[in-house]
Amino acid sequence: MQKILLILAAVAVIGGGVYAGKGKLFTNKSDQDTPDKFIARAEKRDIDLSVEVSGDVMPATQLDVKAEVGGKVKKMHVLPGQTVKKGDLLAEIDDSVLLTDKDGALTEIEGAKLAMEKAKRNYERSRDLFEQKLVSRELFDNTSSEFEIAENGLVKAQKKLQQVEDQLHFAKVVAPSNGTILTVPVVEGQVIIAAASVNSGTTLMTIADLRKLLVQTHINQVDVARIELSQPVKLRAESLKDLEMEATISFIAPVATVTNNVKGFDVQALIDKPSSRLRPGMTVNMTIPIARADDALSVPISAVFKGEGNKKIVYVRKGETTEKREVKVGVTNIEHAQILQGVSEGEEILLVEPDKAQKRS
Numbered sequence: 001m002q003k004i005l006l007i008l009a010a011v012a013v014i015g016g017g018v019y020a021g022k023g024k025l026f027t028n029k030s031d032q033d034t035p036d037k038f039i040a041r042a043e044k045r046d047i048d049l050s051v052e053v054s055g056d057v058m059p060a061t062q063l064d065v066k067a068e069v070g071g072k073v074k075k076m077h078v079l080p081g082q083t084v085k086k087g088d089l090l091a092e093i094d095d096s097v098l099l100t101d102k103d104g105a106l107t108e109i110e111g112a113k114l115a116m117e118k119a120k121r122n123y124e125r126s127r128d129l130f131e132q133k134l135v136s137r138e139l140f141d142n143t144s145s146e147f148e149i150a151e152n153g154l155v156k157a158q159k160k161l162q163q164v165e166d167q168l169h170f171a172k173v174v175a176p177s178n179g180t181i182l183t184v185p186v187v188e189g190q191v192i193i194a195a196a197s198v199n200s201g202t203t204l205m206t207i208a209d210l211r212k213l214l215v216q217t218h219i220n221q222v223d224v225a226r227i228e229l230s231q232p233v234k235l236r237a238e239s240l241k242d243l244e245m246e247a248t249i250s251f252i253a254p255v256a257t258v259t260n261n262v263k264g265f266d267v268q269a270l271i272d273k274p275s276s277r278l279r280p281g282m283t284v285n286m287t288i289p290i291a292r293a294d295d296a297l298s299v300p301i302s303a304v305f306k307g308e309g310n311k312k313i314v315y316v317r318k319g320e321t322t323e324k325r326e327v328k329v330g331v332t333n334i335e336h337a338q339i340l341q342g343v344s345e346g347e348e349i350l351l352v353e354p355d356k357a358q359k360r361s
Contacts, residue, residue, distance in 0.1 A: 038351045039317060040300050042343045047298055049291040049333045051227065055217030057237075057282045059208035060270060063177065066201040067093055068170040070194035073186055078205065080184055084175040091204055093171040093192070098164055105161035112154035119143070119150035179207040182280065213274040215247060215284055220264040221256060226290050228252075233269050234287040240277055247271045247286070293331040296338040303349045304329060304337050314343060315350035322354050 072094040078084060123143045130140040183206045186192060195201025215235060219227070227249060235245040251268035258264075269286060271278070299314060307313040307326060316323045327342030343349065 040303060040349050040351055042297055042299050042339065042345055042347045042349055044295050044297050044345060045336065047293045047296050047331045047333055047336050047338050048289065049331050051219065051223045051288040051290060053217050053219055053223075053286050053288070054283055055215040055267075055269075055286055057213055057271075057278060057284060058216050058280050059182075059210060060212035060214045061177075062182070062206060062208040063179075064203045065090060065173065065176065065205045065207055066195040066203055067091070067173050067192055068194055069093055069098070069167045070192060071095075071097070071171070073188050073190050073192060073204075076184065076186070076188055078181050078184065080181050082181045084179065084181065084207070086175055086177050088175045089172060090175055091173040093173070095168055095171040098168050098171060102161065102164045102168065105157065105164050108157040109154065109161060112150070112157040116147070116150035116154050119147040123147035173204060175207065177207070177209070179209045182206040182208050208280065210280070211274070213271045213278060213280070214250065215269045215271065215286055217267050217269070217286060218257070218259045218262070218264050219267050220262055223288075224252065224265045224267065227267070227288055231288065233289070235269070235271065235284045236287075237278060237282050237284045239282060240275070243275055243277065245271055245273070245275065245278070245284075249288075291331045293338045296330065297343065297345055298336040298338050299343065299349045300351060301332060301335060301337045302351050305353060314339075315354055316343065317348040317350060322350065 070093075073091060074094040075092040077089050077091060084090065123146070126135055126140045126143040129135040130137065184204070186202065186204055192202035192204065193199060229249055229252060231249045233247050233249060235247050237243060237245075247269040249267065250270040251266075253266040256263050256265055303314055304327070305313050305315075312327050312329050314325055314327050316325055325342045328340040330338035330340045332338065
């Protein structure tokens with residue numbers, strides 16, 4: 001009778017369906033009738049790990065054009081979107097006051113010349129008389145000083161004329177470089193302030209070379225550690241769905257900033273060959289490749305669970321049993337995980353833990 005009871009007890013244990021050994025856990029089918037929707041197969045595929053961010057297109061070089069003289073805008077010679085070359089006339093500032101100043105400077109020079117010639121004659125006469133001891137030393141020194149003062153007066157008048165002529169030259173604003181006019185925020189007749197060391201001055205227009213464009217974006221501090229300078233990236237503009245472009249990481253900010261409550265780093269990518277349809281201000285999606293595994297044995301990322309001590313585990317269905325295995329994971333993305341060790345191709349993998357499969361079915 002005792003032997004019969006022991007045999008029945010052993011059968012009950014086996015019927016309970018649990019056996020532990022060599023780090024693996026098996027459960028029989030009566031405890032785990034997992035629906036097929038929670039089953040996937042270990043298959044080979046290419047896995048790409050990349051960072052997806054969005055950014056704004058902007059010119060690689062952009063200049064604010066300002067006048068070096070203030071006054072009323074007399075004439076605007078360009079419009080937004082117009083292409084210009086270095087030295088092309090962009091705008092004219094009213095120079096009527098400057099022309100009056102020039103006439104005054106010319107008149108002042110004539111007067112200074114007459115004064116200097118008179119002082120020179122007096123000096124030469126007093127010098128001759130002083131050498132003959134016919135005038136005092138004091139008189140000679142006075143005429144000499146008057147001559148020097150007259151010379152300085154002429155130089156001063158000439159410099160004043162040069163300043164007025166420079167201002168007249170700057171009243172014609174020319175293009176500092178080749179490019180395209182992006183904005184013209186002023187209109188004819190508007191009074192502007194000259195750019196100087198004490199103020200920033202009024203911006204007449206913005207000019208940029210649209211042949212060189214870049215993307216400005218903000219990448220969080222976790223992902224930025226995985227990118228590097230000169231790394232190639234892919235771009236796709238939201239408004240140009242059919243267009244894919246290539247770019248290269250050209251700048252990674254050395255200091256973190258906070259944008260939209262996210263701490264990260266400003267990153268710029270220089271577009272290699274920008275399309276003529278691409279415009280500054282457009283939003284583009286940037287794909288930054290981090291890692292790739294070709295023909296890699298993989299399982300869905302949802303099938304990989306956290307085990308003890310940060311180990312990675314999966315549940316493999318083998319006929320009427322489910323086996324818990326520790327695996328070594330390689331490249332992962334948001335969909336799949338590369339399995340380097342622990343699973344064979346074609347094996348059935350649970351997408352949920354066995355004890356939760358029945359609850360979610």
